[in-house]
Amino acid sequence: MKQLKGIHHVTAITSDAEKIYEFFTHILGLRLVKKTVNQDDIHTYHLFFADDIGSAGTDMTFFDFPGISKGRHGRNEIQRTYFRVQSDAALLYWKQRFETYHVEHEDIVKQFGVNVLPFEDFDGQLYALISDEGQTGVAPGTPWKDGPIEQQMAIVGLGPVVLNVSQVDHMEEILKQVYEMNLIQKEDHMSLFEMGEGGNGARVIIQKNEDELGAINGYGTVHHVAFRVDNTEQLYEWINRYNEVGLPNSGYVDRFYFKSLYARIPNGILFEIATDGPGFMEDEPYETLGETLSLPPKLEPNRQLIESEVRHIDTIYKKK
Numbered sequence: 001m002k003q004l005k006g007i008h009h010v011t012a013i014t015s016d017a018e019k020i021y022e023f024f025t026h027i028l029g030l031r032l033v034k035k036t037v038n039q040d041d042i043h044t045y046h047l048f049f050a051d052d053i054g055s056a057g058t059d060m061t062f063f064d065f066p067g068i069s070k071g072r073h074g075r076n077e078i079q080r081t082y083f084r085v086q087s088d089a090a091l092l093y094w095k096q097r098f099e100t101y102h103v104e105h106e107d108i109v110k111q112f113g114v115n116v117l118p119f120e121d122f123d124g125q126l127y128a129l130i131s132d133e134g135q136t137g138v139a140p141g142t143p144w145k146d147g148p149i150e151q152q153m154a155i156v157g158l159g160p161v162v163l164n165v166s167q168v169d170h171m172e173e174i175l176k177q178v179y180e181m182n183l184i185q186k187e188d189h190m191s192l193f194e195m196g197e198g199g200n201g202a203r204v205i206i207q208k209n210e211d212e213l214g215a216i217n218g219y220g221t222v223h224h225v226a227f228r229v230d231n232t233e234q235l236y237e238w239i240n241r242y243n244e245v246g247l248p249n250s251g252y253v254d255r256f257y258f259k260s261l262y263a264r265i266p267n268g269i270l271f272e273i274a275t276d277g278p279g280f281m282e283d284e285p286y287e288t289l290g291e292t293l294s295l296p297p298k299l300e301p302n303r304q305l306i307e308s309e310v311r312h313i314d315t316i317y318k319k320k
Contacts, residue, residue, distance in 0.1 A: 081159075157200075172206060178270075
């Protein structure tokens, strides 16, 4: 069975779809490549922010569940999402940009020999920028050509995700035995795992934390992380693997823009495996990605109802 290729996407929860659109497009310079609804809850927007062409491995997505309360960071959660930039110099640019826009951030630090810049958004969602300088492995995405950030400074994809857990040994065994990831380095209370070609786009960090209370899902927290496979055939191989090891799973799920498989691992963290294609230009041309409400074919007959249930959000990008 072919190994997982890397991070596919990360899905989180926001308190405000309009504010997360402003933050990701105008401050972070990621392109909204799809404005749709949660396919299991049509009252909830699902916004996809990615590189210029919506490449797999570059998108962070958000739900805005109506009436949801603020989440709590703690044990057994996907605690932090990293974004790749092309150089150490880019981190200095971003540190200054965060200061200009009053984005909460820490100092640039070194983790596993790589420079990173931790920051957060208005909900307390935790992120970090990570430098690709001197790194190899999974290729980066394409900077948004019409975005607000200079091409050489722009975000070019997702980096590692941090799993904050209490039982590190158990989590390490799951990543090794079920997901065939390789432990490549340990540092302080963290373990760095890699899959596929490796590099920043194919890494998971396990962080030990026995002191905090358990995490509670809500706005400001991550809902799930997805890992990449090439195609549906490989997805079915993973379904068979889950069944062989006795891990309850969703089975095949058609999300139209990609095909998916979900499993909640024993500590409660939700993992998805998703295909690279067909992608976000299945129903929209490159020029107008994310500008109007897109619905997969199974929801299209309900468009009038859905449009009456979700508020309008203006997502036609206007450079400031």
